[in-house]
Amino acid sequence: xxxxxxxxxxxxxxxxxxxxxxxxxxxxxxxxxxxxxxxxxxxxxxxxxxxxxxxxxxxxxxxxxxxxxxxxxxxxxxxxxxxxxxxxxxxxxxxxxxxxxxxxxxxxxxxxxxxxxxxxxxxxxxxxxxxxxxxxxxxxxxxxxxxxxxxxxxxxxxxxxxxxxxxxxxxxxxxxxxxxxxxxxxxxxxxxxxxxxxxxxxxxxxxxxxxxxxxxxxxxxxxxxxxxxxxxxxxxxxxxxxxxxxxxxxxxxxxxxxxxxxxxxxxxxxxxxxxxxxxxxxxxxxxxxxxxxxxxxxxxxxxxxxxxxxxxxxxxxxxxxxxxxxxxxxxxxxxxxxxxxxxxxxxxxxxxxxxxxxxxxxxxxxxxxxxxxxxxxxxxxxxxxxxxxxxxxxxxxxxxxxxxxxxxxxxxxxxxxxxxxxxxxxxxxxxxxxxxxxxxxxxxxxxxxxxxxxxxxxxxxxxxxxxxxxxxxxxxxxxxxxxxxxxxxxxxxxxxxxxxxxxxxxxxxxxxxxxxxxxxxxxxxxxxxxxxxxxxxxxxxxxxxxxxxxxxxxxxxxxxxxxxxx
Amino acid sequence: xxxxxxxxxxxxxxxxxxxxxxxxxxxxxxxxxxxxxxxxxxxxxxxxxxxxxxxxxxxxxxxxxxxxxxxxxxxxxxxxxxxxxxxxxxxxxxxxxxxxxxxxxxxxxxxxxxxxxxxxxxxxxxxxxxxxxxxxxxxxxxxxxxxxxxxxxxxxxxxxxxxxxxxxxxxxxxxxxxxxxxxxxxxxxxxxxxxxxxxxxxxxxxxxxxxxxxxxxxxxxxxxxxxxxxxxxxxxxxxxxxxxxxxxxxxxxxxxxxxxxxxxxxxxxxxxxxxxxxxxxxxxxxxxxxxxxxxxxxxxxxxxxxxxxxxxxxxxxxxxxxxxxxxxxxxxxxxxxxxxxxxxxxxxxxxxxxxxxxxxx
Numbered sequence: 001x002x003x004x005x006x007x008x009x010x011x012x013x014x015x016x017x018x019x020x021x022x023x024x025x026x027x028x029x030x031x032x033x034x035x036x037x038x039x040x041x042x043x044x045x046x047x048x049x050x051x052x053x054x055x056x057x058x059x060x061x062x063x064x065x066x067x068x069x070x071x072x073x074x075x076x077x078x079x080x081x082x083x084x085x086x087x088x089x090x091x092x093x094x095x096x097x098x099x100x101x102x103x104x105x106x107x108x109x110x111x112x113x114x115x116x117x118x119x120x121x122x123x124x125x126x127x128x129x130x131x132x133x134x135x136x137x138x139x140x141x142x143x144x145x146x147x148x149x150x151x152x153x154x155x156x157x158x159x160x161x162x163x164x165x166x167x168x169x170x171x172x173x174x175x176x177x178x179x180x181x182x183x184x185x186x187x188x189x190x191x192x193x194x195x196x197x198x199x200x201x202x203x204x205x206x207x208x209x210x211x212x213x214x215x216x217x218x219x220x221x222x223x224x225x226x227x228x229x230x231x232x233x234x235x236x237x238x239x240x241x242x243x244x245x246x247x248x249x250x251x252x253x254x255x256x257x258x259x260x261x262x263x264x265x266x267x268x269x270x271x272x273x274x275x276x277x278x279x280x281x282x283x284x285x286x287x288x289x290x291x292x293x294x295x296x297x298x299x300x301x302x303x304x305x306x307x308x309x310x311x312x313x314x315x316x317x318x319x320x321x322x323x324x325x326x327x328x329x330x331x332x333x334x335x336x337x338x339x340x341x342x343x344x345x346x347x348x349x350x351x352x353x354x355x356x357x358x359x360x361x362x363x364x365x366x367x368x369x370x371x372x373x374x375x376x377x378x379x380x381x382x383x384x385x386x387x388x389x390x391x392x393x394x395x396x397x398x399x400x401x402x403x404x405x406x407x408x409x410x411x412x413x414x415x416x417x418x419x420x421x422x423x424x425x426x427x428x429x430x431x432x433x434x435x436x437x438x439x440x441x442x443x444x445x446x447x448x449x450x451x452x453x454x455x456x457x458x459x460x461x462x463x464x465x466x467x468x469x470x471x472x473x474x475x476x477x478x479x480x481x482x483x484x485x486x487x488x489x490x491x492x493x494x495x496x497x498x499x500x501x502x503x504x505x506x507x508x509x510x511x512x513x514x515x516x517x518x519x520x521x522x523x524x525x526x527x528x529x530x531x532x533x534x535x536x537x538x539x540x541x542x543x544x545x546x547x548x549x550x551x552x553x554x555x556x557x558x559x560x561x562x563x564x565x566x
Numbered sequence: 567x568x569x570x571x572x573x574x575x576x577x578x579x580x581x582x583x584x585x586x587x588x589x590x591x592x593x594x595x596x597x598x599x600x601x602x603x604x605x606x607x608x609x610x611x612x613x614x615x616x617x618x619x620x621x622x623x624x625x626x627x628x629x630x631x632x633x634x635x636x637x638x639x640x641x642x643x644x645x646x647x648x649x650x651x652x653x654x655x656x657x658x659x660x661x662x663x664x665x666x667x668x669x670x671x672x673x674x675x676x677x678x679x680x681x682x683x684x685x686x687x688x689x690x691x692x693x694x695x696x697x698x699x700x701x702x703x704x705x706x707x708x709x710x711x712x713x714x715x716x717x718x719x720x721x722x723x724x725x726x727x728x729x730x731x732x733x734x735x736x737x738x739x740x741x742x743x744x745x746x747x748x749x750x751x752x753x754x755x756x757x758x759x760x761x762x763x764x765x766x767x768x769x770x771x772x773x774x775x776x777x778x779x780x781x782x783x784x785x786x787x788x789x790x791x792x793x794x795x796x797x798x799x800x801x802x803x804x805x806x807x808x809x810x811x812x813x814x815x816x817x818x819x820x821x822x823x824x825x826x827x828x829x830x831x832x833x834x835x836x837x838x839x840x841x842x843x844x845x846x847x848x849x850x851x852x853x854x855x856x857x858x859x860x861x862x863x864x865x866x867x868x869x870x871x872x873x874x875x876x877x878x879x880x881x882x883x884x885x886x887x888x889x890x891x892x893x894x895x896x897x898x899x900x901x902x903x904x905x906x907x908x909x910x911x912x913x914x915x916x917x918x919x920x921x922x923x924x925x926x927x
Contacts, residue, residue, distance in 0.1 A: 459850055490855075500803065
């Protein structure tokens with residue numbers, strides 16, 4: 001009786017499972033199972049495999065193989081590689097799946113009445129718990145319970161896979177995320193693999209990658225996956241076609257798909273399934289006409305063609321206008337192409353005589369097009385312009401017009417975000433184009449990332465230091481608390497604090513963050529922003545050095561310049 | 567005790583060293599039964615807070631000096647928690663809402679509502695109302711000021727406000743009109759020297775600085791008494807005997823700003839703009855408010871440039887300072903002003919070259 005019931009339940013489950021299998025998308029259904037099926041470059045697979053082998057080994061090197069970051073555009077086979085290797089090398093993958101958000105979480109706050117902090121567990125809390133548990137406990141389905149507690153068990157290795165990251169663009173969350181990872185890496189032997197898909201250069205990769213890099217140079221390895229090459233993609237698609245029995249999709253359609261997806265294998269397989277289903281349906285009525293399918297294919301697979309930030313800036317700052325001579329390195333064909341584009345541009349209507357100095361040739365850059373293809377918002381765009389404009393200005397007057405425009409647009413929003421000027425992007429772009437000389441002299445300009453964020457971070461640290469000093473003061477007398485506002489401490493107290501440093505009663509160290517400034521010549525320490533972030537710092541010889549305070553200073557060298565100050 | 571500023575601060579209106587007329591007026595106000603909302607304004611270090619504290623003492627007696635610090639937690643509508651330190655006695659409460667930036671409205675509303683809805687329980691209290699002191703009232707957001715305005719009308723029975731600000735220009739007119747304006751001007755040089763001699767005489771008993779030394783310190787402080795006393799304190803620590811020569815330590819940022827001003831006057835080119843920008847970033851990352859930066863640098867530039875340019879330099883500083891308040895990205899406006907000044911300075915010399923001889927008959 002019991003047995004029979006069990007059997008029936010089992011059958012139901014089996015049928016449900018089979019149905020689910022049937023209904024799965026091809027992407028999941030025909031996911032690669034062996035390395036041969038994987039469309040990723042062999043070398044890349046080998047890199048990851050070597051890393052994993054080292055991580056699981058008992059060699060001392062495994063200590064440095066705790067954190068792997070896989071980056072690359074979506075559909076480059078990052079996760080698939082891991083899954084295949086997990087089958088091949090026999091380790092289990094513990095994956096973080098952010099739970100279904102309750103409506104409460106979704107709004108970020110609960111109704112005042114039902115709130116209560118104990119009920120509310122943020123996604124980040126859950127994540128931290130997950131990581132702590134995953135690091136400490138083994139799966140209950142472990143075959144070998146005797147060995148499960150010790151880290152040197154060779155049979156059942158595991159990695160933690162993080163694909164669904166918390167919202168790390170938020171400063172607080174990011175810090176918690178980093179420290180959770182850091183804690184894990186220090187304590188646990190289970191390696192963590194973070195998969196980051198970068199959709200264009202939006203800075204998210206750096207946020208994940210650079211953070212861990214900063215605190216554990218040795219522990220983190222990152223591997224970048226490139227878009228899948230055409231040949232790999234074609235053969236992978238053909239394999240899927242055979243396995244799915246979708247012979248209706250012709251080779252020419254296949255080529256079309258491959259061309260349109262720009263190396264995204266997931267999109268390619270989706271498109272393949274889509275065309276196969278359509279062709280199958282159409283085929284029952286009228287065979288052999290896949291023209292419309294072809295046409296819709298493009299709209300289906302086309303990725304948002306975001307301009308890379310680098311090119312966006314180049315377009316604006318090089319300020320190409322109608323009639324500009326083609327660049328020296330341009331081929332004849334490119335030159336004629338340019339002329340053709342120019343002939344399509346309409347001339348601007350002539351201006352009044354008194355306004356003539358504002359006349360410019362028609363720009364080859366259209367602000368509308370720029371706006372629709374930009375990967376960043378107006379505010380960040382303005383910061384990038386501000387960081388980079390000076391080398392593009394031939395004279396001070398150009399700079400003046402340009403920065404005045406930036407300042408004007410910035411000051412023309414309201415107090416609140418919703419009052420902000422909706423045309424800010426256009427105004428920034430057009431104003432910049434108008435102000436720059438034409439043509440812009442080429443003097444080997446480089447693009448830098450805005451320093452403002454770094455400055456903000458340092459200002460934040462300094463203001464924490466101010467608060468510490470204020471706390472120290474008001475511990476002595478509550479009257480201090482009202483006298484010393486933040487500005488007063490930052491502006492006036494520095495002198496006394498430094499004098500006190502030499503005396504007996506030491507104020508909390510770290511006040512140097514706001515009280516000490518040394519004047520150094522030189523121009524900033526911005527990082528070059530390239531298409532590929534390498535993190536190289538080109539101009540840093542005269543990077544302002546901030547002296548460490550108190551305990552920290554004792555272990556460091558004094559430099560020549562410092563000695564006069566001591 | 568270690569802080570001269572606090573230690574030798576006058577506690578009663580009678581003990582104040584300067585602006586005696588004002589002290590008299592405050593005294594008679596406090597003794598009358600009809601105490602208004604007040605707005606103290608004037609440059610920093612002129613003694614606004616000292617006068618407020620003295621007035622409170624006049625109003626309520628020595629009980630106001632029993633201070634305690636409370637850390638209060640406020641919740642924004644988006645459930646962000648704000649920690650605000652509040653200094654209070656049985657008779658008054660003092661807060662600096664601008665410290666929480668854009669959320670100041672929340673703090674103002676919560677505190678004022680709370681104060682306004684509670685009656686004074688101390689029967690022996692001289693007045694029925696409690697006093698709320700709001701520091702840095704001029705950096706309150708519009709929203710917060712609007713919130714303040716409504717509460718000022720509504721809850722006068724239980725509460726009086728004393729606002730403290732550097733200038734009235736950033737307060738909305740309805741608030742200004744609801745307050746009694748009290749201007750506390752910066753003291754004169756002699757006044758500052760007097761204060762310094764008083765403090766020094768008490769603090770450094772054996773070897774107090776002579777009149778000349780005090781004058782040097784006072785001159786450096788430019789009417790800011792707090793700064794003067796701090797300088798004295800630093801000087802005492804570095805040079806306990808006050809032996810010649812007296813060098814008054816300046817805050818680093820001030821020297822820094824002045825050198826930035828020099829940079830602007832020395833060279834005018836896009837490359838120099840980059841260098842100056844790096845300096846501004848350094849200043850901003852040390853929590854120096856951008857308005858202070860533009861003011862200090864502009865002062866220096868005005869000192870250095872030709873007579874004909876001084877007005878222009880200040881004119882543009884005012885314009886960009888205003889934009890800075892309205893806009894978000896302070897560095898844009900600082901830099902725009904810098905470039906503008908550079909271009910004015912450059913043109914001044916450039917134009918001399920051009921028009922020099924040819925144009926005149």
